[in-house]
Amino acid sequence: MLPAQAATMLKLQDQLNRRINPDWTRAGQRFLRAAFVEAAEALEHHGWKWWKKQTLDLPQVQMELIDILHFYLSHAIVAHDGADGASRALMADLAGGDDVLLDGKTYSLPALDIPELLELLGGLAVCGRASFKVLATTMGRCQLTWDEAFKQYVSKNVLNLFRQDHGYKEGTYIKEWNGEEDNVVLARLMAGLEAARPDFAEQLLAQLEQAYAKLK
Template sequence: MIKQQLQVMLTLQDDINTVVNENWRAQNFAWYRAIWVESAELLDHYGWKWWKKQQPEMDQVKLELVDIWHFGLSLELQQGSPQQVSETMLLELESARRAPGDFRENLESFTLNTLAGKQFDLIGFAQLLADVEMTFAELYQRYVGKNVLNRFRQDNGYKDGSYIKNWAGREDNEHLAEITSLLDSAATDYSDQVYAALQERYRDLALA
């Protein structure tokens, strides 16, 4: 199951990067820089201020982890096709099953490794998932939803400003959350189902 889900996510990431820029691999974008900036935002949502009471905003924490995963997949895909990359990643993930630890310290280690190597610290990322008790299945569900929404936005005028983000008084990501809660993420055509449901709602609510 993990192998199939990983290949799906790598393919989706390759597709969305190609939509944004046909020659994205040759551009050598600084994906690592996006990761450490997202890591700082992630720490803010988790909480780090000792002078005030803070509770982790777990939904936001998980959303930030999904954003980091987007950039991490892009870095991995610089090395080859989704099929090629998935084999190496799968081996690393299988060796990276760990017990939950200190999230803040592990996040700092992950960020340090990212900056030092300008690569994706997959094992460090797996540790962060363990720290917040986020399964790979949940990562897959959240990632596919966000990726499909990004693709849907691009296909419906996001770049030229014609896309409508609020549908019947609610933002598109709220509709996405509702849609994904109703679908079976184990289905082989899960991403296609999410896209079709978004398309139907957009037509009925935003363009009505």
């Protein structure tokens, strides 16, 4: 994870949250409760029931991890008094060691399998704690790199903001663009951009604007 990527995600999360509630940082929302629920849902998609046959749905597990990332970012902004403090805390967390202490027990992240990592994410959340290190380790085990997670996160947020700005709530937004859904267009535009650029989100939004304007 690059510092510029962390800053971009935190900025987008703040923008999206403000669109929902301009005073969101003082609303007392339980972001880690939401992270706990997402971890449990990811565990369901992975499979954990030893008494029946289950099939791993890796894309769905990855999607739940991206959702946890959304709630972690929101929590970090509130916990560290803004995006700047949250960014520093996020990078420091990722640079930390592979041992996590919870309820008097030390967990070595390299020794844990995916269900155990998901349980740890949930356990930490119940205790009011977030660990970007544990989340990153879990993503890695689920074949999700930070670069790919960043792309998925940014694209989802940019599209959500774009929809709101173009009448999604009012019902005037056009979701199908010349025979393609907007998320398909988004994926194509995203593939042509360099995600490491500090203005990645702005470039993606600008290209969405250009493509949407051609529909009118």
